[in-house]
Amino acid sequence: MNKILETIYNRTSYRGKYSSEPVPRAHLEEIMKAGLSAPSGCNKQTTSLIAVDDPDIMKKLHEVIQPPVCETAPCMICVLTQKIYAYRDKCFNVQDYSAAIENMLLAAVSLGYQSCWIEGHITDEDKIGRKMADILGVPEDYDLVCFLPIGKAEEELKKAKKKDFWERAWFNGYGKN
Amino acid sequence: MNKILETIYNRTSYRGKYSSEPVPRAHLEEIMKAGLSAPSGCNKQTTSLIAVDDPDIMKKLHEVIQPPVCETAPCMICVLTQKIYAYRDKCFNVQDYSAAIENMLLAAVSLGYQSCWIEGHITDEDKIGRKMADILGVPEDYDLVCFLPIGKAEEELKKAKKKDFWERAWFNGYGKN
Numbered sequence: 001m002n003k004i005l006e007t008i009y010n011r012t013s014y015r016g017k018y019s020s021e022p023v024p025r026a027h028l029e030e031i032m033k034a035g036l037s038a039p040s041g042c043n044k045q046t047t048s049l050i051a052v053d054d055p056d057i058m059k060k061l062h063e064v065i066q067p068p069v070c071e072t073a074p075c076m077i078c079v080l081t082q083k084i085y086a087y088r089d090k091c092f093n094v095q096d097y098s099a100a101i102e103n104m105l106l107a108a109v110s111l112g113y114q115s116c117w118i119e120g121h122i123t124d125e126d127k128i129g130r131k132m133a134d135i136l137g138v139p140e141d142y143d144l145v146c147f148l149p150i151g152k153a154e155e156e157l158k159k160a161k162k163k164d165f166w167e168r169a170w171f172n173g174y175g176k177n
Numbered sequence: 178m179n180k181i182l183e184t185i186y187n188r189t190s191y192r193g194k195y196s197s198e199p200v201p202r203a204h205l206e207e208i209m210k211a212g213l214s215a216p217s218g219c220n221k222q223t224t225s226l227i228a229v230d231d232p233d234i235m236k237k238l239h240e241v242i243q244p245p246v247c248e249t250a251p252c253m254i255c256v257l258t259q260k261i262y263a264y265r266d267k268c269f270n271v272q273d274y275s276a277a278i279e280n281m282l283l284a285a286v287s288l289g290y291q292s293c294w295i296e297g298h299i300t301d302e303d304k305i306g307r308k309m310a311d312i313l314g315v316p317e318d319y320d321l322v323c324f325l326p327i328g329k330a331e332e333e334l335k336k337a338k339k340k341d342f343w344e345r346a347w348f349n350g351y352g353k354n
Binding site: 002003004005007008009011013025028029030032033034035036037038039041042043045047048049050051052053054057086087090092094095096098099101102103105106107109110111117119120124136137138139142160161162163165168169170171172173174175 | 179180181182184185186188190202205206207209210211212213214215216218219220222224225226227228229230231234263264267269271272273275276278279280282283284286287288294296297301313314315316319337338339340342345346347348349350351352
């Protein structure tokens with residue numbers, strides 16, 4: 001099996017304790033570059049990113065992220081999105097940032113780190129994402145929809161249990177194997 | 178640079194002519210397995226897939242895909258989604274299928290194929306996605322939102338022109354490098 005398939009199959013969402021070992025800027029840049037290499041609807045490039053590795057800013061961000069999640073990671077990448085219309089009333093910004101996030105999760109794993117897609121936690125009615133955006137000076141026309149903790153895992157990885165392959169994948173027609 | 182980053186950075190959307198060389202089932206299964214390995218909000222696994230490699234069914238599908246796009250590819254993977262609530266009114270099915278698609282694009286490239294994320298073309302008011310779903314016997318509670326042509330490229334790859342990295346990626350605050 002090639003390295004790409006192996007990474008894709010083995011990646012998992014990591015919510016355990018992270019090592020305090022810092023992540024070099026060069027690695028954060030590689031991960032962000034991976035995110036921005038994702039395709040976007042009509043090439044509108046609706047996704048932007050802010051990596052945070054300043055301990056004081058990390059602390060401020062985690063003060064508003066309640067209940068706490070992945071607070072031991074030494075850094076994070078915050079995902080910003082803009083509702084830019086691709087054409088007429090069509091806007092693909094959710095698709096765009098999701099593809100970018102998946103690329104970043106894979107890139108992080110390829111460099112020896114773990115991460116977790118944390119979205120619902122900060123886009124709920126208590127608008128934690130906007131509080132984080134305010135700390136980072138993000139203008140109102142962007143939404144901060146997700147953050148990815150980045151760091152080395154100190155605990156064992158656990159794979160999410162999934163349905164059998166043939167319950168969700170078919171050939172030449174619905175339900176056909 | 179590692180193989181994963183290299184694949185992520187170099188992947189591009191291919192809309193040119195495809196070779197008629199068939200794609201082995203084992204490869205289509207690997208690509209679909211990559212798609213289904215993507216994370217999903219609250220592990221709801223809202224994405225399902227149908228690979229089509231039967232020439233008669235390919236012909237029927239391309240009859241409803243108007244204007245034609247990537248019609249020379251020997252096969253395709255159709256992406257189905259279900260609006261399953263993760264919790265309360267929260268549904269992450271767009272995020273789920275987008276992450277699955279990105280995984281499949283990377284997996285396809287890793288196996289020597291090219292592809293293209295074709296979504297807006299079939300989810301417009303003329304509801305081509307529903308016509309495709311009917312050909313494939315897909316129940317009404319699924320939406321067919323995207324198809325990925327899969328095959329070998331016969332023309333040169335072209336990379337989409339993108340904004341400079343530092344226009345969309347920052348450290349520790351909006352616009353900060």
